[in-house]
Amino acid sequence: MSTPAENEASIKQESGPSGTVQDKPKKIVVRTGDGEVFELKEEVAMEMETIKTFFMEDNISYETVMPLTNVDSWELVKVIEYCSKYVELKNKENFHKELKAFQDEFVKSMSPKTLLSLSNVANYLEIKYFLDFICQAIADHIKSKDVEYVRELFGVENDFTEEEYEMAKTEAPWAHENLDKDLY
Amino acid sequence: MAGETSSQVLLLHAKRLRRSLNDLPDEILLHILSFFPTVDAITTSLTSRKWRLLWSLVPSLNFSYELFPLAGDSYPDTTQVEFFADFVNRTLILRPDSHIHTFRLSFIFEDGYELHVNSWIRCAVTRLKARELLIDLFINESYHGRHSWYYEFDFSLLRYGRVEVLRLTNCFLSLKTNMSTMNLCSMRSIYFERVDLTDQMVRDLISGCPNLEQLELRSCVRLKNLVISSSRIKKLALGYDYGSESKESIEIECPNLCSLSFSNCSSAQFVLNEAPALVEFRVVFTRFTVKYFDLWSKIVRLLEQAPHVEKLIVQNWWYKFLISKDPFPKDFTLNNLNYLELRTGYTRYGLVGMAALLALCPNVQTMVLDYTDKTHKENLLEELLNEVMFNMPKLKKVTIIAYTGTQVQVNLVTILKRQGVKIELVPVNFDDNNSYPPGVEFTNPPQIEFLP
Numbered sequence: 106m107s108t109p110a111e112n113e114a115s116i117k118q119e120s121g122p123s124g125t126v127q128d129k130p131k132k133i134v135v136r137t138g139d140g141e142v143f144e145l146k147e148e149v150a151m152e153m154e155t156i157k158t159f160f161m162e163d164n165i166s167y168e169t170v171m172p173l174t175n176v177d178s179w180e181l182v183k184v185i186e187y188c189s190k191y192v193e194l195k196n197k198e199n200f201h202k203e204l205k206a207f208q209d210e211f212v213k214s215m216s217p218k219t220l221l222s223l224s225n226v227a228n229y230l231e232i233k234y235f236l237d238f239i240c241q242a243i244a245d246h247i248k249s250k251d252v253e254y255v256r257e258l259f260g261v262e263n264d265f266t267e268e269e270y271e272m273a274k275t276e277a278p279w280a281h282e283n284l285d286k287d288l289y
Numbered sequence: 290m291a292g293e294t295s296s297q298v299l300l301l302h303a304k305r306l307r308r309s310l311n312d313l314p315d316e317i318l319l320h321i322l323s324f325f326p327t328v329d330a331i332t333t334s335l336t337s338r339k340w341r342l343l344w345s346l347v348p349s350l351n352f353s354y355e356l357f358p359l360a361g362d363s364y365p366d367t368t369q370v371e372f373f374a375d376f377v378n379r380t381l382i383l384r385p386d387s388h389i390h391t392f393r394l395s396f397i398f399e400d401g402y403e404l405h406v407n408s409w410i411r412c413a414v415t416r417l418k419a420r421e422l423l424i425d426l427f428i429n430e431s432y433h434g435r436h437s438w439y440y441e442f443d444f445s446l447l448r449y450g451r452v453e454v455l456r457l458t459n460c461f462l463s464l465k466t467n468m469s470t471m472n473l474c475s476m477r478s479i480y481f482e483r484v485d486l487t488d489q490m491v492r493d494l495i496s497g498c499p500n501l502e503q504l505e506l507r508s509c510v511r512l513k514n515l516v517i518s519s520s521r522i523k524k525l526a527l528g529y530d531y532g533s534e535s536k537e538s539i540e541i542e543c544p545n546l547c548s549l550s551f552s553n554c555s556s557a558q559f560v561l562n563e564a565p566a567l568v569e570f571r572v573v574f575t576r577f578t579v580k581y582f583d584l585w586s587k588i589v590r591l592l593e594q595a596p597h598v599e600k601l602i603v604q605n606w607w608y609k610f611l612i613s614k615d616p617f618p619k620d621f622t623l624n625n626l627n628y629l630e631l632r633t634g635y636t637r638y639g640l641v642g643m644a645a646l647l648a649l650c651p652n653v654q655t656m657v658l659d660y661t662d663k664t665h666k667e668n669l670l671e672e673l674l675n676e677v678m679f680n681m682p683k684l685k686k687v688t689i690i691a692y693t694g695t696q697v698q699v700n701l702v703t704i705l706k707r708q709g710v711k712i713e714l715v716p717v718n719f720d721d722n723n724s725y726p727p728g729v730e731f732t733n734p735p736q737i738e739f740l741p
Contacts, residue, residue, distance in 0.1 A: 198657055198688045199715055224317050236320065244324035252335045259313060261337045273334055273341055276383055 133160065134170045141178035145185065152188045154231030156241065173230075180226045187211060187235055212242050217258055220246070315343070322347045326356050327380060341417030345384045350413070351390040352377050354469050355428050370397060374405050392419040397432045398440040398460070406440055414450030420475075427459035427483060434495050439485075444497070447473055456480040459637050464490055480531075495519050496580075507552075510535075515556075518542040528552035530577070549595075551588050559587050559704040569597040571602040573632070582606055593617065597625045601650075604632035604633070605664075607642030617649070626650040627683075632655040635697040647681045654683050659690035679704055688713040 131147035133156065147167075150156050159171055173181065194203050212220070220243050227236035247255055256263060266274065322330045322344055330344035357373050367375075371397065392413035398406065414421045426440055427433075441461040453475050462484055465471065478500040484493075486509045495501060501519065505526040506512075514537050517525060522543045530536065531553045538558040541549070542630045550571040572588050574581045583607055586729055593596065601623070609614045629650065633639045647653065687705055691716040692698060 124350050142650075198690070198713065221313060225313060226315065226322070228317050228320075236317075238319070240321045241324045247321075247333075248325060248329050251334070255333060255336050259318075260335070261340070263336075264338050265335075265341075269338070270335070276334070 131167060133167055135173050135181070136170050137176050137178045137181050138174045139177050141181075143178075143181055143185070146189070148192055149188050151183060152232055153184075154233075155229065175229050176226050180222060183223060184226060184230065184232070184235065187238075188232065190226060191234065193243075208238060215242075217243065217246055221258070310458075315339075317341055319347055323349055323549065324351045328352070328357060328376065328724070331380065342385075346387060348387070348389050349393070350384070350389055350417075350419075351391070351393045351623045352380075352395070353393075354396045358565070370399050370402070374402060377409055378405065381409060384417075386416055388418040389413070389662060390419065391421040391423065393418065393421075393423040393425075395425040395428050397428065398438055400428050400438045403440065407443070407446065410442075410446050414452060418451055420451060421454040421456075422447075423454075423456040424460070424611075425456070425458045426731055433611075442493075444468075445471070447476070451475040454478045454480075457482070457484050459483040461485045462490065464493050468491075468493035469498035473498045473583075473705070474500050476501055480505045480507075481509060482507040484509055485511055487511055488516065491515060491517065495522075512536055514538045514540075516540045516542070520544055522546060524548040526550040528554040528573075531581075533553040555584060555589065556587075559591055561591040561594040564595045565597060567598055569600040569602075570595060570598045572604060573602065574604055582609060586610075588615070590615075592623065593621065596621070596623055599625050600621060600628040600630075601626055602630040602632075603632070603646075605639055605642045605646070607629045607646045608638045609642075611641065611645055621649065623650045624652055627652055627654045628654050628657075629655070630659065632659050635695055635701070636661070642700065644679050647679060651680075652683050653681060654685045655688075656681075656686070657688045658690065660693075679708075681708070681710075684708065684710050686711045688715065690715045692716050 106113060130142045133150040134144055135150075135156070136142050145156075156171060159165065160169075162165065176184075190207050191204070191285050195208070197203065198271055214221075220239055224239045224243060225235065228241050247258065250258075256259075263270075318340075322333065325333075325344075325347075327344070327350050330347060333339045334344055345359045352373075354369075354373055357369070357376070377394075394409065396406070397588070410422070410424070413422060423441070439459070439461050441463050442457055445465060447455070448471065454472075454477065457480070477500060479494070479498070479501060483500070484506075486506065491506075491512070493502075495518065500523065501521055503524040504517065504522055505524075506527040506528075507526075511529050512530070513535055515527075520543070523545055525541065525543065525546060525548070528551055536556040538560065539554075539556045540560040540562070541564075542562040543564060544562070544566070546567050548569040548571075549561075549564070549567060550569075550573075552571075552573045553575055554731060561633065564593075570592060574585060585604060586609065589603065592601075626649075629646070630645065631646070633643060666739070684705070688711050689698065689702070693716075702714075705712060
């Protein structure tokens with residue numbers, strides 16, 4: 106499943122990493138962990154530091170298919186969606202407003218677990234602005250939730266002993282009392 | 290997936306399991322926690338053993354009085370301020386000595402809390418080596434009744450730290466008399482709002498911080514003859530002191546200044562010494578009466594000292610220069626100006642002013658028109674109003690914000706299009722807050738933004 110070329114990709118006149126002059130829109134090809142192959146526009150792919158370093162550092166030809174073993178295809182689709190939009194809006198005057206509108210839509214239907222998966226992917230692909238966005242969304246989500254919820258979401262076991270738990274509670278007693286439960 | 294053996298499939302499956310959320314790396318968890326106000330980050334410490342100390346590894350602290358839960362029924366004898374102060378004290382004790390990047394505090398200061406605030410700042414600066422110290426003691430009007438207490442920030446608290454960015458809102462300031470010996474080399478950026486500053490204190494401040502590059506002073510109403518003299522300062526912003534009638538003069542002597550901004554800035558006299566490196570110049574007023582036109586005109590004339598500006602953000606009252614007894618010199622041009630942002634109305638006066646301004650900047654490529662519905666009408670000669678000639682040979686792109694499709698706007702768009710200019714129209718959104726209020730805005734960027 107390859108991404109359809111929607112808009113015109115930028116046409117570069119300078120030579121590519123392989124040293125030959127290319128006047129076709131450049132694409133970078135990656136393979137996700139579940140075996141799917143994706144064609145990315147160069148400008149979108151270069152938003153991901155991991156991919157950028159892979160090709161730029163050792164001057165690897167764009168013909169090489171880069172393996173992204175830690176990324177699933179559905180995750181990559183979402184990442185491409187966000188990064189493409191970001192690149193499109195980047196130079197516009199109304200950047201912040203339009204980005205906010207897009208961000209609200211983007212997270213609307215996402216489950217918290219989805220957000221967590223994406224944070225992992227954002228970290229692996231090293232896309233700072235996407236990571237910040239996802240982490241902020243996760244933070245906003247769990248800010249008002251109690252301990253049990255957080256444990257379940259992150260798949261974490263309560264490994265405290267009774268005494269340890271009581272100690273932890275005394276360290277910041279008022280912070281755990283969920284004083285404005287009714288607000289949430 | 291043809292050709293894959295069963296062991297390869299198993300390996301793939303195992304890889305996926307390993308990637309389960311249980312193994313979300315600590316760096317991501319810390320990143321998530323860094324978006325919490327500290328009081329919320331601490332609540333996560335009950336999640337598990339690992340999480341118990343995670344909050345304390347987040348390299349920032351954020352104590353927000355306005356977000357703090359109320360004492361409520363559990364602590365009936367405690368005031369909000371006591372409760373909050375207690376929380377901050379305990380948190381700082383609990384926290385290990387690992388360094389933080391940002392220490393942010395918003396608090397409503399009360400009599401008797403000097404020692405508390407001093408110790409918090411000392412902890413942030415000396416023990417935790419914060420690089421950014423953001424202290425807001427105002428928050429908003431609703432917290433301040435008839436009686437207000439003010440904290441006095443002792444600048445020497447910064448001596449043994451490495452604070453690079455300092456933001457103070459609503460306090461007194463105490464500076465040593467021999468500030469030049471302070472030599473606070475780390476300090477790069479200072480933002481003072483509602484800080485009790487005198488002219489001498491500003492001089493002392495600059496001499497005590499030899500590497501100061503950015504300075505913003507807002508609502509510092511005790512300044513009378515402000516002199517900013519520094520070869521290091523690159524970005525300067527002044528303002529929000531209209532209503533204080535007492536400022537006599539502002540003199541800026543910063544030969545390496547790159548960016549200068551005046552927002553609702555008031556003074557009887559403005560002097561700008563040569564600033565050959567000035568690239569960005571901004572003049573904004575949010576109130577519109579004749580008095581502000583005079584101020585606007587005085588500040589805009591400073592452009593004569595900075596003819597190389599590339600970016601100009603200004604209110605469009607330019608039509609006034611056409612009838613003024615003191616216009617710009619006949620051959621004055623802003624040749625390097627390539628970006629122009631105009632706060633303008635779309636009356637004839639606005640268009641005439643726009644044309645006059647565009648005549649001064651033959652190389653403008655990008656123009657942004659932002660809407661202001663408050664233009665001051667005067668009697669312009671009828672012939673001046675009828676013939677509006679736009680001369681903008683290099684103009685490539687125009688963005689019109691808050692476009693409402695009036696006839697004048699449509700005509701303007703037509704003229705521009707005929708010239709081959711690319712137009713972007715941003716329609717009015719009535720949910721927006723269309724005014725530019727000088728509210729306290731607390732952002733945490735690596736560089737201080739000069740807010741409109």
